Amino acid sequence: MPDEVDYINEYLGRRYRRVCGCQGEKITVGDFVKLYPYGIFLITMSGHITCAINGTIYDTFDPSDRYVWDAYVVKE
Secondary structure, three states, X not given: OOOOHHHHHHHHHHHOEEEEEOOOOOOEHHHHHHHOOOOEXXXXXXXXXXXXXXXXXXXXXXXXXXXXXXXXXXXX
C-alpha cells in the first residue's frame, strides 16, 4: 500500500536528504524539532508521517511524544 511508512521512507529517500535515521536512537518528534528548529522536515514514525516547519509540528494530533524513524529535510 502506498500509505505504508516503509513505502513512504523509500519514496522520500529518493527525493530528499535524510537528516536522521533515528530508529535506534529513541528520539521523539518533540526532541527532533528542538534539535532542528529551522527548515521544513518530513518525519516518519510507526504508522504515521508528520511535518515540521521551523520548529512547529503540523499534524491532526500532537505526535511530539512518538519516536522518530526517519526525518528528511525538504527545505533548509
